[in-house]
Amino acid sequence: MAVKGLTRRKNVSEVLLERKLIPEDKLKEAEAQARKHGVALQQAVLDLGLLAKGPLLKCLSEEWQVKAVDLHLMEVDHEVAKIIPEAVARRHLAIPFAKEESTLFVAMADPLDFFVSEDIQLRTGLEIQAYLALPQDILGGLDAAYGRGGGEVVNKLIADVVQKQKDRDSGAEIPDATGSFEVQKEEQKTDITEVDASAPEVEKIVNAIILGALTMKASDIHIEPFEDPTGKGSKILLRYRVDGQLLPGPFQVPWGYRHAIAAKLKIMTNSMNITERRVPQSGRIQILAQGNPIEFRVEMVPTVYGESCVMRILDRKSVQVDIMKMGFMQDTLDKFLGLLKGIGGKKNFGLILVCGPTGSGKSTTLYAALNHVNRPDIKILTAENPVEYNLDGIVQVPVNPDLKLGEGKKFDFATALRSFLRLDPDVIMVGEIRDEETAHIAMEAAMTGHLVFSTIHTNDAPSAISRLTDMGLPAFMVATTIKAVLAQRLSRRLCEACKVTHDPTPAEIKVFEENKVALPAGTKLYGPPDGGGCDKCKGLGYKGRVGLHELLVMSDTMRLSALKDVAADPLRSQAVGEGMRLIVQDGLEKVKMGLTTVREVLGGTE
Ligand SMILES: [Zn+2]
Numbered sequence: 001m002a003v004k005g006l007t008r009r010k011n012v013s014e015v016l017l018e019r020k021l022i023p024e025d026k027l028k029e030a031e032a033q034a035r036k037h038g039v040a041l042q043q044a045v046l047d048l049g050l051l052a053k054g055p056l057l058k059c060l061s062e063e064w065q066v067k068a069v070d071l072h073l074m075e076v077d078h079e080v081a082k083i084i085p086e087a088v089a090r091r092h093l094a095i096p097f098a099k100e101e102s103t104l105f106v107a108m109a110d111p112l113d114f115f116v117s118e119d120i121q122l123r124t125g126l127e128i129q130a131y132l133a134l135p136q137d138i139l140g141g142l143d144a145a146y147g148r149g150g151g152e153v154v155n156k157l158i159a160d161v162v163q164k165q166k167d168r169d170s171g172a173e174i175p176d177a178t179g180s181f182e183v184q185k186e187e188q189k190t191d192i193t194e195v196d197a198s199a200p201e202v203e204k205i206v207n208a209i210i211l212g213a214l215t216m217k218a219s220d221i222h223i224e225p226f227e228d229p230t231g232k233g234s235k236i237l238l239r240y241r242v243d244g245q246l247l248p249g250p251f252q253v254p255w256g257y258r259h260a261i262a263a264k265l266k267i268m269t270n271s272m273n274i275t276e277r278r279v280p281q282s283g284r285i286q287i288l289a290q291g292n293p294i295e296f297r298v299e300m301v302p303t304v305y306g307e308s309c310v311m312r313i314l315d316r317k318s319v320q321v322d323i324m325k326m327g328f329m330q331d332t333l334d335k336f337l338g339l340l341k342g343i344g345g346k347k348n349f350g351l352i353l354v355c356g357p358t359g360s361g362k363s364t365t366l367y368a369a370l371n372h373v374n375r376p377d378i379k380i381l382t383a384e385n386p387v388e389y390n391l392d393g394i395v396q397v398p399v400n401p402d403l404k405l406g407e408g409k410k411f412d413f414a415t416a417l418r419s420f421l422r423l424d425p426d427v428i429m430v431g432e433i434r435d436e437e438t439a440h441i442a443m444e445a446a447m448t449g450h451l452v453f454s455t456i457h458t459n460d461a462p463s464a465i466s467r468l469t470d471m472g473l474p475a476f477m478v479a480t481t482i483k484a485v486l487a488q489r490l491s492r493r494l495c496e497a498c499k500v501t502h503d504p505t506p507a508e509i510k511v512f513e514e515n516k517v518a519l520p521a522g523t524k525l526y527g528p529p530d531g532g533g534c535d536k537c538k539g540l541g542y543k544g545r546v547g548l549h550e551l552l553v554m555s556d557t558m559r560l561s562a563l564k565d566v567a568a569d570p571l572r573s574q575a576v577g578e579g580m581r582l583i584v585q586d587g588l589e590k591v592k593m594g595l596t597t598v599r600e601v602l603g604g605t606e
Contacts, residue, residue, distance in 0.1 A: 225308065348451050
C-alpha cells in the first residue's frame with residue numbers, strides 16, 4: 001500500500017498549481033466545471049484541453065509516487081475486472097486490470113486512498129497493488145467489462161450529439177414526422193473540413209445513430225447524403241424505418257462527416273473495402289446493446305452524392321414466430337395448417353412458396369411455419385442468406401451467392417440444396433428462389449419426398465406460378481410440385497389506444513363494392529383520430545403491422561389448368577372461383593375488423 005509517510009499529500013489542484021502546469025485562472029475554471037458536472041478535476045482539465053492525458057498522469061504519478069496506467073491503451077481482462085462487485089468498483093472508482101498469483105493490480109482514481117485498497121483486499125483476500133488511472137477511463141473500463149452499451153450511456157450519447165447539434169445550429173427546424181426536412185439555415189461544417197474516421201466524434205455519431213434506432217424500435221436505418229449544388233442545403237438524411245414507415249432520426253448528421261461515417265461503418269463490418277466508394281458493398285456488424293447481441297446487415301451503395309447506407313437490424317430475439325399469431329384470418333390459417341400436417345415418412349411433400357415485396361415478412365412466416373412443424377423426429381435443414389433468426393433444433397446453413405470461392409466454386413442456394421439432399425431431411429427451407437438452377441433443385445427435392453419451403457419475389461400468388469415458368473421450368477414440373485403459394489403484405493395496424501369509429505365514406509363503400517367484399521349496412525369503420533394519435537403510437541395513429549394474406553392451394557383442377565396455361569390472370573380467376581380470398585379482400589376484411597384502414601390496404605407498405 002502506497003501510504004506516503006506522515007506528510008499530508010497534495011491534492012490534484014495543488015499539484016497542478018505548484019508545478020505551474022496550468023495557469024491559476026484556468027485551474028479555477030476547471031474546478032468550476034468539475035463541480036458543475038460532478039466529475040473529477042483531472043477529467044475537467046482534460047475536457048477543457050488544458051493538459052494532455054500523458055503529462056497529467058505523469059505529474060500525479062510522480063507526486064504521489066505511484067505508478068500510472070492508461071487504461072485506454074490496454075486490454076483489460078473482463079474476468080479480472082469482475083473480481084469485485086460492479087457497484088463497489090464504481091463507488092471506489094477502481095478497476096482490477098490484472099492478477100498475478102496472490103496480487104491484484106487495481107487501477108484507481110485515487111490510489112492513495114487507503115480505505116479503497118483495504119476494502120478490496122478484504123473482499124478478495126488478495127494483495128492489492130494500486131495504480132493511478134483517470135476516473136473516466138476507469139468507468140469506461142467498467143462499462144466494457146459489464147457489457148454496458150445502453151441505458152444511461154445510450155441517453156447520454158444521444159443527448160450529447162443532439163446538444164452539439166443545437167449548439168451548432170440553433171434555429172434549424174426539427175424535421176416533422178412526414179419525412180420532409182426543412183433546409184438548415186446554415187451549414188456549420190464545410191466539405192473541406194473532412195473528418196477522420198478515427199475521430200472519437202465519428203464514433204459518437206455512429207453509436208448515437210445505432211442506439212437511436214434501437215430506442216425507436218426501428219427495423220432499418222437509412223443514411224443518405226444529399227448534396228445541394230449551392231452548398232447550403234447539403235445534408236445527410238438520417239431516417240429510421242419504424243413499422244414500415246420512414247421517420248426522421250432524432251438528430252441531424254453534419255455533412256462534413258459523410259465519408260468518415262461510411263468509413264467507420266465499413267471498418268465495423270471487418271469485411272468491406274474502405275477505399276472503394278464506387279461499387280455496392282454489403283457486410284455485417286455485430287454490437288452489444290445492454291448485454292444483448294444485435295446484428296446488422298449493412299448495404300453500402302454509391303450514389304451521385306456519395307455513399308448511401310442502409311442497415312437492417314437482425315434482432316434475433318424479437319422475432320414473432322408463432323404461426324397462430326401472424327394475423328391470418330381463421331379460414332386461411334386452417335388451410336395453411338392443413339398443408340403442414342403429416343410431415344415425416346415422406347408422406348407430406350411438395351413446394352410451399354411465400355411471396356410478397358421486400359420487407360413483407362416472408363421469412364418471418366417461413367420461420368413460423370418451420371417452428372410449427374419442428375419436432376425432434378423431423379429433420380429440418382435451411383439454407384439462408386443471411387440466417388436472420390436462430391431456431392432451436394433446426395440446422396441452419398448460411399449461404400452467400402455473391403461470395404467467390406475461386407475456380408468457379410461458390411456456395412449459393414443451389415449448392416446448399418444439393419448437399420442437403422444427401423443428408424435426407426424431411427423439411428427443407430431455401431431462403432429465396434431467384435434463378436432457374438435453384439428452382440430446379442428445389443422442385444426435384446419436392447418431387448422426391450421432401451417438403452420444401454421458399455420465397456419468391458412476386459406480388460401475388462398466381463404470379464409466382466407464371467414466374468417459375470418464365471424462369472424456364474417446365475410447366476409439368478411447376479404444376480405437379482407446388483402445393484400452395486401464400487402471398488403476403490403488411491399494412492400498418494391502427495393504434496388500439498386511440499383509434500376512432502366513423503361511418504364508411506362513399507369512397508370507402510365503393511372500394512368494398514369494387515372488390516366484392518360485403519359491407520353490411522350500419523358497419524362502422526375505424527381510423528386514426530383527427531390531428532394525430534396518442535402517446536402510445538407516438539402521435540402516428542398506427543402501431544405495429546398486420547399481415548394481409550392470399551393463399552392459393554393447388555387443387556387437382558388448378559394443376560390441370562397450370563399444365564395448360566400458366567398466365568397469372570386465368571389462374572387467379574380460377575383460384576378465386578375455388579374460394580381463394582385476394583390479398584385486397586383479406587385487407588378489407590381486416591378493415592371491417594377495425595385492424596387497419598382502406599387507405600392502408602390500397603396503399604400497401606412496400
Ligand atoms: Zn395511439
